[in-house]
Every structure is written in C-alpha cells, then in structure tokens.
Amino acid sequence: MLLCIDCGNTNTVFSVWDGEKFIATFRTATEHTRTADQYFVWFSTLMDHEQLSVNVSECIISSTVPRVVFNLRVLCDRYFGTRPLVVGKPECLLPTESRVDDGTIVGPDRLVNTAGAYDRHGGDLIVVDFGTATTFDVVATDGAYVGGVIAPGVNLSLEALHQAAAALPHIDVTKPNVVIGTNTVTCMQSGVFWGYIGLVREVCDRIRTEYAASWNADMRVIGTGGLAPLFSSGDVLFDQIEDDLTMHGLTVIHKYNKDKNPT
Structure with missing residues (x-):
C-alpha cells in the first residue's frame, strides 16, 4: 500500500x-x-x-x-x-512540467494540487487552497502549473491582528449573521469572513480576465483546504470543493512515476 x-x-x-x-x-x-x-x-x-x-x-x-x-x-x-x-526533487517526475520564470522553485503543495485538480477536472482551472497561506494556482489546458497568487492565510491574518493589536482577542473563524458587527468579536468575524470572500472573488475575477486574454478560455474554480466549505457558504465562490485534493494529487504523481519507472 x-x-x-x-x-x-x-x-x-x-x-x-x-x-x-x-x-x-x-x-x-x-x-x-x-x-x-x-x-x-x-x-x-x-x-x-x-x-x-x-x-x-x-x-x-x-x-x-x-x-x-x-x-x-x-x-x-x-x-x-x-x-x-x-515531490520537488529531480527524481520525482511531474505529469506536466511547470511553466514559470527560470530559476523559480514552485512549492510542492502547489505542484500536487495542480496534478490532483487536472486529473479530476481537466485544465483551465484556478485552485484556491486555504492553508497557512491562501494560494491561487493556475492550471493550464494541458495540466501545467503556469503561475498564481499567494495571500496571507486566514488564521495567519487573525494571529497577526491579535499580536499587533493587544485589545483584539483570538476569535474563531465563522460566518457572521450580519455584516455590521455590534461588538469586537462580531466586528472581527465580519472583517475576516467577508474580507476573504472579497479577496477570493476579486483575485479569481482578475485571473480569469488575464487568462482569457492570453489563452482565450473560460476557467473553473476549485476550492480546497479546511476552510473552503465555510467561505463557499458566504457566496458562490467555487465550481467544486475537494477535501482531499492534495492527497489525490500525491497518488497521481506516484502513479505517473511508477508507470515511467516500473521497476
């Protein structure tokens, strides 16, 4: 196994x-x-x-x-x-090599998400991963990783806010009932939740526009990471949510290498 x-x-x-x-x-x-x-x-x-x-x-x-x-x-x-x-070592082959600036080292997590998303959904994708950082990976028609966006992660942003402002407490990430908070906690929850809804929507819209101008193709958005379902509940952000995308990508890359080197 x-x-x-x-x-x-x-x-x-x-x-x-x-x-x-x-x-x-x-x-x-x-x-x-x-x-x-x-x-x-x-x-x-x-x-x-x-x-x-x-x-x-x-x-x-x-x-x-x-x-x-x-x-x-x-x-x-x-x-x-x-x-x-x-993943990321020279002996680990990728189904499709990345197309980025020379000398750029692409994070293994982004390579794995790309492989997993392409295997399940084909190309022309934006993969949004809610991890320590919130990353946006652009998957081309042929399955190549061709770039993306890195933004601070949700919990990382909350921790920075708490550390920089002593009066602001630690809070749970949740969807607030209203946008206008009436106490410190609900104000913070609203700012984080709706702020990240806006971040994801705006970044994806701009990627789509830029991608369409270069490749003349529509894009689908795949959400992954533990917070993807929560943020999807606030708006129609994703065409599909995958809770095991990274792990699936690992199986895809492993199979590809095994097929190439069957010994």
Whole structure:
C-alpha cells in the first residue's frame, strides 16, 4: 500500500491509499524536531486504534518545510523499507512540467494540487487552497502549473491582528449573521469572513480576465483546504470543493512515476 505524507507549515497529514481509496487519514502538528521514531509510534498507535493492519510498501512525500524531510525519509526507509518519492526533487517526475520564470522553485503543495485538480477536472482551472497561506494556482489546458497568487492565510491574518493589536482577542473563524458587527468579536468575524470572500472573488475575477486574454478560455474554480466549505457558504465562490485534493494529487504523481519507472 501507498503512504502519502503531506507536510504543511501548520499540519502534517498521513493517508494510506489501497489503490482505490484512502483507508485511513491522520493529522498532526508539524514539528521539525520530531524524529522518525516518534512519527512511527504516533502513526502505528493510531492505526492500531482504528484496528487497521496494512503493509506499507511505497511512500510519497510533499513538504513545504524542508527541515522535516530528512526524518520523514528515515521513517520510510527504517520502518517501511522503501525509498520515498519526494515531490520537488529531480527524481520525482511531474505529469506536466511547470511553466514559470527560470530559476523559480514552485512549492510542492502547489505542484500536487495542480496534478490532483487536472486529473479530476481537466485544465483551465484556478485552485484556491486555504492553508497557512491562501494560494491561487493556475492550471493550464494541458495540466501545467503556469503561475498564481499567494495571500496571507486566514488564521495567519487573525494571529497577526491579535499580536499587533493587544485589545483584539483570538476569535474563531465563522460566518457572521450580519455584516455590521455590534461588538469586537462580531466586528472581527465580519472583517475576516467577508474580507476573504472579497479577496477570493476579486483575485479569481482578475485571473480569469488575464487568462482569457492570453489563452482565450473560460476557467473553473476549485476550492480546497479546511476552510473552503465555510467561505463557499458566504457566496458562490467555487465550481467544486475537494477535501482531499492534495492527497489525490500525491497518488497521481506516484502513479505517473511508477508507470515511467516500473521497476
């Protein structure tokens, strides 16, 4: 079975793929000091709790935090007896190479989202991912990543607001009942919620206009990340919401590499 590992700036997700579906998904906080042994104890304990017994024989890793990759490699080698495929490394082939400025390093998460979205929806897409950063990935007709936009993430913005303004509390992200807040919390909730609705709509509209001028094609918008359903409830922002897009992209890239190198 295939173990897919997606390491983001905030959380790390492990999912086990049996060739047809994900049979287990576990999430933990990203900590660069966590050792391979600690990862294995955490993972195996949760697998035992779910009463799952699987033979992991292959692994693929996507990580936006370079410092954790070494220990994840050791985990795969020591406990699963396999050399992991690492997205972004030269030996990891992509179904379609990115078309960006020379010397630009595209984040592995964006490459994986592009592969997953193209596999499910074809090209001419905007993929909006609500993570530590809010990213907009432009997927061309042939499935290539051709650029995008990076904005501060929702929770990152809230944390910065709290730290910079001592009188403003930590709040939960939620859809407010009204736009005009009548206390500090509802004012902040309205600003964050409707502010990000406006951000997503405006950025997507401008991408569509620019893309149509260059490629003469309409675009669909795919939302992913934990907050995508919440923000979609405030407006019709997305043509489709995918809760497992990143993990699906990892399976797509792994299969592509396996087909190219069947040994």
